[in-house]
Amino acid sequence: MKGILKNSLLTAAALPALASAACISSGDQNTINNALQSGGNGAVVQLCANAVIQISSQISFTADNQEISTEGYPTGSTRGTIQVAPGSSASTLIYGKNFNNIRIKNIQLDGNRPGAGLFPGGAANIEIGGFTTGQTVSNVASKNPRGWSCLHAIGSGDDNNPCKNVTIINNDIGPCGQSGTDANGNAQWADGVSLDCTNSLVQGNTINGPTDGGIVIFGSPGSTVTGNTIISSPDYVGFGAINMVDPEYGGSYAGVSVTNNNIQGQKLFNLGIGIGANAWSFNDPSPLKGPATITGNTITGHVSFPIAINGWTNGITITGNTVSGVTNPKSSFADASHCSSAVQSVFNQNANLIYYPPGVTGPQNLQSGFVAAPGNVTNFLCSSPPLPNSVSFNAGSLTIGPDTGPFADLHGVIAQYQGDNNVVVLQNGSPVWASGHTLSQGCNGGCQLRFDSSGNLGTYFNGAVQWSTNTGGRGKTMVVINTAPWIQIKDGSGAVIWDTTKST
Numbered sequence: 001m002k003g004i005l006k007n008s009l010l011t012a013a014a015l016p017a018l019a020s021a022a023c024i025s026s027g028d029q030n031t032i033n034n035a036l037q038s039g040g041n042g043a044v045v046q047l048c049a050n051a052v053i054q055i056s057s058q059i060s061f062t063a064d065n066q067e068i069s070t071e072g073y074p075t076g077s078t079r080g081t082i083q084v085a086p087g088s089s090a091s092t093l094i095y096g097k098n099f100n101n102i103r104i105k106n107i108q109l110d111g112n113r114p115g116a117g118l119f120p121g122g123a124a125n126i127e128i129g130g131f132t133t134g135q136t137v138s139n140v141a142s143k144n145p146r147g148w149s150c151l152h153a154i155g156s157g158d159d160n161n162p163c164k165n166v167t168i169i170n171n172d173i174g175p176c177g178q179s180g181t182d183a184n185g186n187a188q189w190a191d192g193v194s195l196d197c198t199n200s201l202v203q204g205n206t207i208n209g210p211t212d213g214g215i216v217i218f219g220s221p222g223s224t225v226t227g228n229t230i231i232s233s234p235d236y237v238g239f240g241a242i243n244m245v246d247p248e249y250g251g252s253y254a255g256v257s258v259t260n261n262n263i264q265g266q267k268l269f270n271l272g273i274g275i276g277a278n279a280w281s282f283n284d285p286s287p288l289k290g291p292a293t294i295t296g297n298t299i300t301g302h303v304s305f306p307i308a309i310n311g312w313t314n315g316i317t318i319t320g321n322t323v324s325g326v327t328n329p330k331s332s333f334a335d336a337s338h339c340s341s342a343v344q345s346v347f348n349q350n351a352n353l354i355y356y357p358p359g360v361t362g363p364q365n366l367q368s369g370f371v372a373a374p375g376n377v378t379n380f381l382c383s384s385p386p387l388p389n390s391v392s393f394n395a396g397s398l399t400i401g402p403d404t405g406p407f408a409d410l411h412g413v414i415a416q417y418q419g420d421n422n423v424v425v426l427q428n429g430s431p432v433w434a435s436g437h438t439l440s441q442g443c444n445g446g447c448q449l450r451f452d453s454s455g456n457l458g459t460y461f462n463g464a465v466q467w468s469t470n471t472g473g474r475g476k477t478m479v480v481i482n483t484a485p486w487i488q489i490k491d492g493s494g495a496v497i498w499d500t501t502k503s504t
C-alpha cells in the first residue's frame with residue numbers, strides 16, 4: 001500500500017493527466033519500462049486483467065520499492081500475461097537485480113520456448129537478487145523459459161554483503177525446460193526456482209515439470225523452503241526436486257530448513273532431495289556444511305533416489321520424512337545400469353534413504369531406514385526411464401556425426417560413434433567391441449557414421465569410406481543388442497549377414 005500511495009502522489013505531482021494510473025491493456029516492453037522509468041521509486045505498474053503483452057526485450061525495474069502486478073491481484077487465468085515474442089532477442093522477461101523491496105505479483109510470465117526457441121546461454125524468466133533485501137515474487141506463473149531457470153534470485157557475490165530476505169511464495173512455476181540436448185549439443189533442461197540469497201523464504205509454490213532442479217538452494221544460509229509441491233514432468237526426466245548440492249557461500253547451508261514439501265515423481269526424478277558435494281554430477285573436493293534441517297517432507301511416485309546424502313559436514317537433521325509412497329520396485333520405472341556399481345547396489349536394494357557413511361561427518365540425526373551405500377556413491381543423476389535390450393534401424397535410417405551421444409542406449413550397454421571415428425560398444429562402462437580405423441588427426445568436422453539405404457554400415461571421413469560392413473545391396477536391418485555379438489546386420493529374410501565377429 002505504501003508503494004501505491006507514493007506512486008499516486010508522485011504521478012499526481014508530475015503528470016496530473018495520468019493521475020488515475022490506468023492499468024496497461026496493450027503495448028510492449030516499452031510501455032511497462034516507460035511507466036517504471038517515469039514512476040521512479042515506489043512506482044506500481046499494473047497490467048489490466050486478461051492483458052497479454054508481447055515483448056522483444058526485457059522489462060527492467062529502475063528503482064527501489066517498485067511493483068509489477070495485475071490490477072485487482074487476481075490469482076488465476078485472468079492475471080495479465082507477459083510473453084516473449086517469436087524472433088525476439090530476450091530470454092529474461094523481468095529483471096530486477098540490485099533494487100530493494102521490489103515486488104512481482106499476480107502476473108503470468110511465458111518465456112515461450114516452444115514459439116521463440118531455446119536460448120543457449122540465456123538467463124531465467126525472472127532475474128532478481130544481487131545487493132538487495134526485501135524482494136518479493138508472489139502469485140506469479142512462470143513457465144517455458146528460453147534459458148536455464150523459471151525464476152532466479154542471484155547472490156551478490158559478496159558474502160559480507162549478501163542478497164537477503166527474498167520472499168518467493170504461492171507461485172505456480174513450470175513447465176521449465178526439456179531433457180537432453182538439442183541437435184547442437186545445447187542443454188535443454190531448466191530449474192524451477194534457483195535461490196542464491198540468504199535468509200529467504202520459498203513457500204507454498206507449485207513447481208510442475210522442472211527438468212534440472214525443482215528448487216535449487218545455492219547455499220542460501222538461513223533460508224526456509226517449506227510447503228512447496230514439486231512434480232516431475234510426465235514427458236521429461238527431472239534431475240532433482242530439491243537440491244542442496246552447490247558450494248556457494250563457502251559451502252555453507254547453515255540454518256537452511258527444508259520442511260513439509262511434497263515431491264511427486266511422474267516420468268522420473270533422479271533425486272528427490274539431493275544433499276552434499278558428491279550427490280550431483282560434479283564432485284567438489286570440500287564437503288558442504290550445515291547445520292541444516294530436512295523434516296516432514298513427503299516423496300512419492302517415480303523417484304530413483306528419494307533422499308541421498310554424500311559430502312556433508314557440520315550438522316544435518318533428516319527426520320520425519322515419508323518415502324513409503326515411492327514406487328517399488330524401482331526397476332518398474334527406472335534403469336540404473338549405467339550408474340556406478342555402488343549406486344546400482346542401493347538402486348537394486350530399492351533404498352529410499354541413502355548415505356555414504358564416510359561422506360557424512362559431524363553431528364547427524366538421521367531417521368531410521370537410512371541405507372549405507374557400499375562405496376562412494378557420486379552422481380545420482382545416472383538413472384533413466386527403463387531401457388530396452390535391443391534397438392533396430394532400417395537401412396537408411398542412421399546418419400550421425402561423432403560425439404553425438406549413444407546411438408543405442410540399452411540396459412547395461414551403450415553403442416556410440418566417437419570423435420576419433422571409432423564405433424564403440426561399452427558394457428557397464430567398459431569397451432567390449434570397437435570398429436577401429438581411428439583417425440589419429442581427429443575428425444575435424446569430416447566424420448560420419450551411416451547405415452545407408454543400400455544396407456551398408458560404414459564410417460566416412462570427408463566422404464571417403466574408413467570402415468564398412470560391406471553389406472551394401474543386401475542389408476535391410478541393423479540390430480544393436482546388449483549381449484554379444486552386440487551389432488548384427490540382417491537381410492530381407494531376417495538372416496544375419498554380418499556381425500561383430502566378422503572384422504572388415
Ligand SMILES: *[C@@H]1O[C@H](CO)[C@@H](O)[C@H](O)[C@H]1NC(C)=O
Nearest residue numbers: 101133134135136165166167
Ligand atoms: C523481509 O521482507 C519482507 C518484505 O518482502 C518484509 O515484510 C520483512 O519485514 C523483511 N524481513 C526482514 C527480517 O527484514
Ligand SMILES: *[C@@H]1O[C@H](CO)[C@@H](O)[C@H](O)[C@H]1NC(C)=O
Nearest residue numbers: 278283284285358359376378
Ligand atoms: C568420494 O568421491 C569424491 C569424488 O572423487 C571425493 O571428492 C570424496 O572425497 C570422496 N569421499 C570420501 C569420503 O572419500
